[in-house]
Amino acid sequence: MVLETAVEVVLNGLQQGAIFALLGIGLTIILGTMKFLNLAHGALYLIGGYAGMYVIRETTLSTGYLESIGVTTVGLGLGFAAAMVLVPIFGFVVGLLMERYVAEPFYDRPETDQLLVTFGLALIVQEVVKFLMGGSTFQPATPEQVLGISVGGPIELPIVGNYPQWRLYIVLIALVVIGLTYLVIEKTDFGLVVQAGTQDSEMVRLLGIKINRSYSLVFAMGAALAAFAGLIGVSFQTVSPQIGTEQALIPAFLVLVVGGAGSVVGAIFGGFVLGITIAAMTVLASQWAQIVLYAVAAGVLLFRPEGLFGSAEVGE
Amino acid sequence: MSRDGDTPVETDGGTVVDDADSGSGSIGGPIGEAYRSLRENEFSVVIGSALFLVVFPYLLIEGMGMLNESLGDPGIGGYEGLASLVLIYGIIVIGFNLLLGYTELLSFGHAAFFGTAAYSAALLSSTAEISFAGFSATMPGITSPIAMLVFGTALATLLAWPIGFMSIRRSGVYFAVLTLTFGQMLYFFALGPGSGITNGDNGFSDVNVGSLLGMVDFGEPVSQFGALYLPVIGNFEIPFLVSLDYVPIEYVFVAVLFLLALTVANRIVNSPYGLIFEALGENEQRVEFVGLNVFRYKLMAFIISGAFAGMGGALFVMHESFIHPATALYWIQSGDFVIMTVLGGTGSLIGPVFGAFIFEYIANVISGATIPVIGEIGSLWRLILGAVFVFIVWVFPRGAYGALVDLKKFLVRAVESLVWAVRNPSEAPGAFTDWLRGVGRGIATWLRGVGRGVTSRVRGMLSLVGVGGGS
Numbered sequence: 001m002v003l004e005t006a007v008e009v010v011l012n013g014l015q016q017g018a019i020f021a022l023l024g025i026g027l028t029i030i031l032g033t034m035k036f037l038n039l040a041h042g043a044l045y046l047i048g049g050y051a052g053m054y055v056i057r058e059t060t061l062s063t064g065y066l067e068s069i070g071v072t073t074v075g076l077g078l079g080f081a082a083a084m085v086l087v088p089i090f091g092f093v094v095g096l097l098m099e100r101y102v103a104e105p106f107y108d109r110p111e112t113d114q115l116l117v118t119f120g121l122a123l124i125v126q127e128v129v130k131f132l133m134g135g136s137t138f139q140p141a142t143p144e145q146v147l148g149i150s151v152g153g154p155i156e157l158p159i160v161g162n163y164p165q166w167r168l169y170i171v172l173i174a175l176v177v178i179g180l181t182y183l184v185i186e187k188t189d190f191g192l193v194v195q196a197g198t199q200d201s202e203m204v205r206l207l208g209i210k211i212n213r214s215y216s217l218v219f220a221m222g223a224a225l226a227a228f229a230g231l232i233g234v235s236f237q238t239v240s241p242q243i244g245t246e247q248a249l250i251p252a253f254l255v256l257v258v259g260g261a262g263s264v265v266g267a268i269f270g271g272f273v274l275g276i277t278i279a280a281m282t283v284l285a286s287q288w289a290q291i292v293l294y295a296v297a298a299g300v301l302l303f304r305p306e307g308l309f310g311s312a313e314v315g316e
Numbered sequence: 317m318s319r320d321g322d323t324p325v326e327t328d329g330g331t332v333v334d335d336a337d338s339g340s341g342s343i344g345g346p347i348g349e350a351y352r353s354l355r356e357n358e359f360s361v362v363i364g365s366a367l368f369l370v371v372f373p374y375l376l377i378e379g380m381g382m383l384n385e386s387l388g389d390p391g392i393g394g395y396e397g398l399a400s401l402v403l404i405y406g407i408i409v410i411g412f413n414l415l416l417g418y419t420e421l422l423s424f425g426h427a428a429f430f431g432t433a434a435y436s437a438a439l440l441s442s443t444a445e446i447s448f449a450g451f452s453a454t455m456p457g458i459t460s461p462i463a464m465l466v467f468g469t470a471l472a473t474l475l476a477w478p479i480g481f482m483s484i485r486r487s488g489v490y491f492a493v494l495t496l497t498f499g500q501m502l503y504f505f506a507l508g509p510g511s512g513i514t515n516g517d518n519g520f521s522d523v524n525v526g527s528l529l530g531m532v533d534f535g536e537p538v539s540q541f542g543a544l545y546l547p548v549i550g551n552f553e554i555p556f557l558v559s560l561d562y563v564p565i566e567y568v569f570v571a572v573l574f575l576l577a578l579t580v581a582n583r584i585v586n587s588p589y590g591l592i593f594e595a596l597g598e599n600e601q602r603v604e605f606v607g608l609n610v611f612r613y614k615l616m617a618f619i620i621s622g623a624f625a626g627m628g629g630a631l632f633v634m635h636e637s638f639i640h641p642a643t644a645l646y647w648i649q650s651g652d653f654v655i656m657t658v659l660g661g662t663g664s665l666i667g668p669v670f671g672a673f674i675f676e677y678i679a680n681v682i683s684g685a686t687i688p689v690i691g692e693i694g695s696l697w698r699l700i701l702g703a704v705f706v707f708i709v710w711v712f713p714r715g716a717y718g719a720l721v722d723l724k725k726f727l728v729r730a731v732e733s734l735v736w737a738v739r740n741p742s743e744a745p746g747a748f749t750d751w752l753r754g755v756g757r758g759i760a761t762w763l764r765g766v767g768r769g770v771t772s773r774v775r776g777m778l779s780l781v782g783v784g785g786g787s
Contacts, residue, residue: 037489105710111488112422116658117709119651123702131696245648250500257493287508291501298482298497305486 007159009279015167015236017275018174022229023248024255024267025181026222032198032262033218036103037111039118041226042249043125044091044098048227049234049243050129051090055083056141056235063134074133080143080151080235084173087231088224095223099216122244130241137240142166170232177228178268181221185264194218198262226252254297260307269309358586362579365666369571373399373563380681391685397635398680400567402673403574404631409657409668410581411624416654417662418585419617420597421487424650425479425495428502429622431644432475433468433629435506435514438639440467442522447512459526461534461569465630472626473619480618484611487600496647503645519640523633534566534634570631577624578665584620585665593617625653655705661715670717675701730755 058075144152155165185191259266281289376394384393660671683697
């Protein structure tokens with residue numbers, strides 16, 4: 001019985017942690033490289049979530065502006081595999097535009113101004129979505145089949161018993177994406193520039209590397225990861241315009257402070273620590289789950305302000 | 317800055333440059349001097365604010381009502397409760413700005429103090445049964461507004477001490493996130509484990525506001541004090557007071573506290589103590605080198621701003637008679653305080669109050685207005701708010717109040733150069749067209765900036781008002 005619960009907690013924790021990690025990596029590489037604080041990160045999750053929902057299936061609208069002008073059915077109905085390709089690309093493009101038109105003018109302004117303008121942007125995105133699609137919630141866009149493989153329904157696991165099969169795939173897909181991101185950052189020249197930029201962007205510039213172009217790419221990559229997290233989120237959770245602020249933004253910041261600003265490994269670690277914490281607390285004392293989540297983050301901030309894997313200067 | 321007619325407009329514009337806070341532009345002579353000394357006098361600041369508070373509900377209801385009618389009733393009037401609400405948030409943001417604008421610490425957790433005060437004031441006044449962790453009690457039902465205010469503010473201040481003590485050790489983003497985590501812990505506590513006290517997601521509505529000093533009820537209109545019985549004359553009506561039948565006693569209570577808050581904040585800002593807050597915002601290290609205990613001053617700034625937020629929270633719950641974790645403790649509420657403060661402008665004491673006004677006006681009045689194409693705005697108000705907010709952060713780094721000050725300077729300069737041109741017809745054409753050309757250049761730079769980065773836009777704005785070249 002105890003073992004059963006423990007394994008289930010770990011599985012649930014991995015799945016929640018995977019989303020947290022995807023969000024955290026995006027936020028942390030943007031902060032680490034550009035010293036830019038993006039409170040619109042949750043909005044990118046929201047955009048990815050809605051985009052994912054519309055690529056995966058056709059959705060019937062019952063409220064909102066689109067419905068009022070006669071558009072009642074939206075979506076492409078292409079399934080999850082197509083969404084896995086299209087949503088990150090969409091997020092990437094949104095990220096590029098955001099870097100160019102929102103972030104760039106604010107690089108030289110105080111970090112509070114960056115927080116404020118992106119906070120305003122997050123509000124706008126959320127409200128535009130609410131205006132167009134209505135404030136109502138939608139069912140999770142859980143796929144039944146991906147590329148001919150049946151992914152719906154329960155699966156028999158050794159210790160736990162019946163477990164929703166899709167949730168295992170989520171963990172798998174997320175781990176692959178996280179792994180790829182890790183390889184890009186750690187093993188490629190681009191990643192080298194990004195990492196060097198986290199340490200000393202001025203020096204990278206002096207070496208003759210066009211860091212501004214890397215900046216745009218890093219920002220877009222972070223945005224694509226957030227959008228991908230949104231896609232995964234809506235594949236098993238209900239969808240509403242509040243998901244950006246309620247499910248994504250604050251967890252991403254918690255991951256950031258636990259893992260340490262600028263550290264990809266830290267974000268992955270922090271994501272899974274927080275994911276498993278919340279899964280465990282949900283079983284032990286569900287009312288206290290969120291409180292403990294924040295307490296863990298506050299504890300790390302108090303006793304190790306640079307985060308578990310971070311360096312001291314970034315983000316101060 | 318004497319203006320004898322031989323001072324060219326250009327150099328006169330130059331003298332305004334560094335004096336961003338003088339506000340009055342280049343009004344010279346004895347009148348200008350008197351105006352400036354009046355501005356710097358605390359007593360006159362208080363009197364001026366008091367006069368404004370008297371006409372504020374009148375302007376809001378009659379003035380906006382008239383504007384609404386003349387525009388064909390799109391729904392942009394004012395209403396009774398709004399004046400109190402603006403001042404309640406005004407108190408909060410005046411305190412919040414002591415932290416954000418002066419000490420330059422961005423807290424995303426002030427909803428904690430707002431909510432704590434609101435809940436504790438509400439609980440004090442109620443007779444509800446509360447229970448937590450096996451312990452239960454009946455609330456005392458003390459309904460005196462002053463007791464509620466004092467109790468709520470005191471608890472918020474007490475809470476601000478440990479939260480500040482822990483958060484102040486970190487700076488920048490870490491400070492913001494740390495305050496946010498404490499605030500969120502409280503929010504989830506109120507929603508879940510603490511729902512035996514707060515009534516959780518159902519909200520707490522057992523708020524009983526009694527009469528003020530056992531004499532008058534909050535809801536009664538001020539106008540009842542307009543008719544006096546005087547021994548010789550008999551019944552005497554004070555015309556102005558009698559006309560104020562829509563101003564409740566509550567407004568007077570809130571306005572007096574607002575004035576108190578403003579006076580205290582003004583005293584702090586203009587004292588050596590407040591100067592240290594400002595110095596901390598500019599360069600913490602230097603303050604430390606001077607030998608001052610940085611931690612203590614930052615903590616004090618945090619606690620003071622927490623007390624102001626608490627005062628606002630207690631007043632808010634008396635105003636609304638209902639409180640819910642989402643409106644009291646959720647981090648978005650802290651974000652709203654930030655929006656109000658920045659919207660108004662952090663550069664001055666009174667600036668944030670403008671932000672509170674814009675925010676509450678959009679939230680409560682514009683949300684009911686009707687505009688072409690879209691129709692009823694309704695729930696779109698947050699979209700408008702977000703757009704206004706981003707626009708102001710982007711284009712006017714000094715907020716709405718800063719923009720107003722700039723506009724005033726611009727107008728003063730326009731009138732002055734015209735007056736000068738009329739007085740000196742011989743040189744007039746040249747001087748006046750020079751000035752016009754300067755304005756044109758400013759507008760051109762600004763327009764060019766719209767397509768480019770924010771810096772050129774700001775430069776355009778500044779040159780428009782004569783700061784840093786242009787004319």
